[in-house]
Amino acid sequence: MQISLKTRLALFSSLIAIALTILASLGSQFLAFRDLQALLEQQQSSQVKLVAEQLDTKFEDRSEMLRRVVAELQGKFPSSPSHANAILHSLPLPLAFDNLFFIDPKGNVDYSTAPLGAQRLNVSDRAYFQEALRTRDVVISDPVYSRSSHTPMVYMVAPVIAADGRVVGMLGGALNLLKPNFLGRIAHHRIGVTGYYCLVSSGPRALYVMHRDTAQLGKAAHLTGENCGEQMQPSRYEFLAPNAALVSRYILQSTGWELVAVVPANEAYAPLRAMHTRMKTIAIVVAAIAGVAAWLATWYLLAPLSRLRDVVQRSHEDDAAYESLVLQRNDEIGEVGREFASLMSQLNLQNDALRRSEAELRAGELRMRNIADHLPSLVAYLDRNERYVFNNHAYEREFGRPAAELRGMHIRDLLGEEAYQRLQPYLRRAFAGEEISFETSELVQGGGMLWTEALYQPEWNADHTEVVGIHILVRDITAEKAEVERLDALTQLDHLTGIANRKGFDRRLAVAVDDANLARIPFALLYLDLDHFKTVNDTYGHACGDALLQTFSMQILGCIRKTDTVARLGGDEFAIVIDGINHPEQVTRVARDILEATRMPFVFGTQIIPMGVSIGIALSQPEHNTVDDIKARADAALYRAKQNGRHQFAVDGDASTAA
Numbered sequence: 001m002q003i004s005l006k007t008r009l010a011l012f013s014s015l016i017a018i019a020l021t022i023l024a025s026l027g028s029q030f031l032a033f034r035d036l037q038a039l040l041e042q043q044q045s046s047q048v049k050l051v052a053e054q055l056d057t058k059f060e061d062r063s064e065m066l067r068r069v070v071a072e073l074q075g076k077f078p079s080s081p082s083h084a085n086a087i088l089h090s091l092p093l094p095l096a097f098d099n100l101f102f103i104d105p106k107g108n109v110d111y112s113t114a115p116l117g118a119q120r121l122n123v124s125d126r127a128y129f130q131e132a133l134r135t136r137d138v139v140i141s142d143p144v145y146s147r148s149s150h151t152p153m154v155y156m157v158a159p160v161i162a163a164d165g166r167v168v169g170m171l172g173g174a175l176n177l178l179k180p181n182f183l184g185r186i187a188h189h190r191i192g193v194t195g196y197y198c199l200v201s202s203g204p205r206a207l208y209v210m211h212r213d214t215a216q217l218g219k220a221a222h223l224t225g226e227n228c229g230e231q232m233q234p235s236r237y238e239f240l241a242p243n244a245a246l247v248s249r250y251i252l253q254s255t256g257w258e259l260v261a262v263v264p265a266n267e268a269y270a271p272l273r274a275m276h277t278r279m280k281t282i283a284i285v286v287a288a289i290a291g292v293a294a295w296l297a298t299w300y301l302l303a304p305l306s307r308l309r310d311v312v313q314r315s316h317e318d319d320a321a322y323e324s325l326v327l328q329r330n331d332e333i334g335e336v337g338r339e340f341a342s343l344m345s346q347l348n349l350q351n352d353a354l355r356r357s358e359a360e361l362r363a364g365e366l367r368m369r370n371i372a373d374h375l376p377s378l379v380a381y382l383d384r385n386e387r388y389v390f391n392n393h394a395y396e397r398e399f400g401r402p403a404a405e406l407r408g409m410h411i412r413d414l415l416g417e418e419a420y421q422r423l424q425p426y427l428r429r430a431f432a433g434e435e436i437s438f439e440t441s442e443l444v445q446g447g448g449m450l451w452t453e454a455l456y457q458p459e460w461n462a463d464h465t466e467v468v469g470i471h472i473l474v475r476d477i478t479a480e481k482a483e484v485e486r487l488d489a490l491t492q493l494d495h496l497t498g499i500a501n502r503k504g505f506d507r508r509l510a511v512a513v514d515d516a517n518l519a520r521i522p523f524a525l526l527y528l529d530l531d532h533f534k535t536v537n538d539t540y541g542h543a544c545g546d547a548l549l550q551t552f553s554m555q556i557l558g559c560i561r562k563t564d565t566v567a568r569l570g571g572d573e574f575a576i577v578i579d580g581i582n583h584p585e586q587v588t589r590v591a592r593d594i595l596e597a598t599r600m601p602f603v604f605g606t607q608i609i610p611m612g613v614s615i616g617i618a619l620s621q622p623e624h625n626t627v628d629d630i631k632a633r634a635d636a637a638l639y640r641a642k643q644n645g646r647h648q649f650a651v652d653g654d655a656s657t658a659a
């Protein structure tokens with residue numbers, strides 16, 4: 001389930017408000033607890049101190065009484081039981097003590113207002129007796145717990161000191177501590193309703209002298225930190241639910257005993273509990289109100305954000321949705337709204353431009369495709385895996401398959417394994433980044449050659465680090481080839497006579513030399529030069545000379561085979577290449593035929609002009625031939641024919657030859 005930001009923020013704010021309210025309430029409870037605790041401790045301490053001082057006063061009064069009586073004895077210990085009884089009964093002490101007694105210097109209890117047992121009591125080993133001997137003052141004993149009477153007793157003794165300073169005896173008083181006139185009233189005294197006191201003696205064996213539970217009387221107590229037996233286990237959150245009783249203590253000056261007052265937590269902190277309950281109620285109400293208020297405030301404050309979100313969502317389908325935004329808000333949401341509106345406006349402009357350029361691009365692509373489709377050449381694009389991505393219509397015509405079917409097809413599958421193997425070196429170079437152009441030829445059905453020119457142009461990735469594909473252009477150049485050959489042939493023809501010119505002659509001669517060297521096909525080279533042609537020109541004019549040259553070339557053609565080649569090398573110089581000769585006679589017969597053909601005069605208009613030609617013949621060598629060598633030999637033979645008187649032939653290497 002998706003929870004909106006607004007809900008989450010509202011929830012979060014509410015929780016914060018509730019948490020803060022609870023924290024504030026806990027804080028005030030803690031402070032209230034601390035203040036109340038300090039106040040209660042102060043009050044209770046004062047009360048305990050007051051009671052302790054009353055007890056001290058009671059002990060002090062009795063001590064003072066004993067001192068006064070002892071002083072009245074003027075250092076004389078009673079000399080007889082009757083004397084002692086007289087003294088004891090004459091004193092007001094019985095009101096203060098439960099019984100009175102005299103102890104002689106050896107610790108024997110001689111006289112007592114209480115009946116003495118059969119066995120004589122000696123207290124010389126008691127601490128209070130020895131203390132009184134040492135301090136020579138009134139001493140209060142540690143409490144003695146009487147099992148028979150279940151009462152705690154203390155003995156107070158005052159030494160009788162003779163004029164010479166000796167302790168001649170002691171006057172003692174026994175005190176039942178639980179008597180109403182002493183501790184009795186305090187023991188049953190309550191602090192508050194459930195609070196109570198206990199009194200713990202001093203010394204290493206501290207006992208309960210006073211306790212609300214009489215069963216505890218005389219039992220061991222803690223020397224320090226006594227809580228009247230209460231279990232004190234304050235919790236960590238004492239201020240929330242006080243658990244530990246409120247304890248105050250005070251040490252009696254007269255005895256060193258500790259008076260402890262305990263008020264159970266239930267009573268001591270009752271106001272706090274009441275306050276706690278009230279505060280809890282208030283805190284719940286305040287937290288609820290704060291939570292709801294925070295929720296509503298967040299909801300209200302973030303409502304524009306929701307509207308902005310709606311507009312943003314609608315902007316997917318509606319480019320103008322942002323125009324409904326309220327942009328006057330002077331806060332972050334207003335800023336976001338304005339930024340969004342500005343972005344959307346820019347985006348719309350860019351989208352328009354993009355749409356326009358996309359349309360242009362599509363139109364451009366269409367144009368390019370149309371152009372490519374109308375081209376007679378094969379136009380394709382191969383991806384890195386040598387699979388077609390694009391093929392123009394020419395492919396459909398060429399391979400008889402729809403272009404869509406070719407898309408994704410491997411080039412090998414379309415062209416066949418053999419053609420693919422032929423093209424692979426070129427493909428490899430193109431994929432290596434080289435722009436390749438090459439020609440191929442193949443025999444076509446019905447004879448003739450089909451010539452094609454292929455252009456492989458690599459396409460690089462954006463950072464020019466890798467070739468991602470190849471553009472392929474394959475065009476039929478058969479017609480071009482034929483035209484080139486035709487033009488090339490034209491360049492090898494003599495424009496005047498229509499036979500080969502020097503260039504054509506050189507090519508033909510080179511082929512003949514190669515054939516002779518490689519295939520042992522013998523050939524002959526004939527150099528021909530018209531005799532006195534200059535005179536013809538000079539006498540009958542240049543046109544006449546031209547006509548003679550044309551006639552002469554026709555005459556030569558009549559004397560040679562179709563496979564032989566005649567060329568005009570320039571001026572009145574001609575050459576013939578005769579190959580595949582079986583015998584030199586075959587060549588000399590051609591020379592003789594030409595001499596015979598030119599024996600007849602040339603008729604130009606009304607002019608009859610005698611003709612003559614000198615011929616030099618060179619035959620190919622059985623072994624190694626060169627163009628220059630055979631030319632030189634033919635030329636030398638021609639020279640010889642001229643020298644010998646013209647209109648004859650001479651054969652290289654044969655000095656006798658002539659026609």
Ligand SMILES: Nc1nc2c(ncn2[C@@H]2O[C@H](COP(=O)(O)OP(=O)(O)OP(=O)(O)O)[C@@H](O)[C@H]2O)c(=O)[nH]1
Nearest residue numbers: 529530531532533534535537542543545546571572
């Ligand atoms: N009519 C015409 N004359 C040409 C043409 N080309 C060269 N000539 C001329 O041909 C002549 C060649 O003369 P040469 O071969 O030097 O002299 P020749 O008179 O034939 O002498 P020999 O060869 O020794 O018998 C020169 O007069 C050139 O001007 C051409 O195309 N037409």
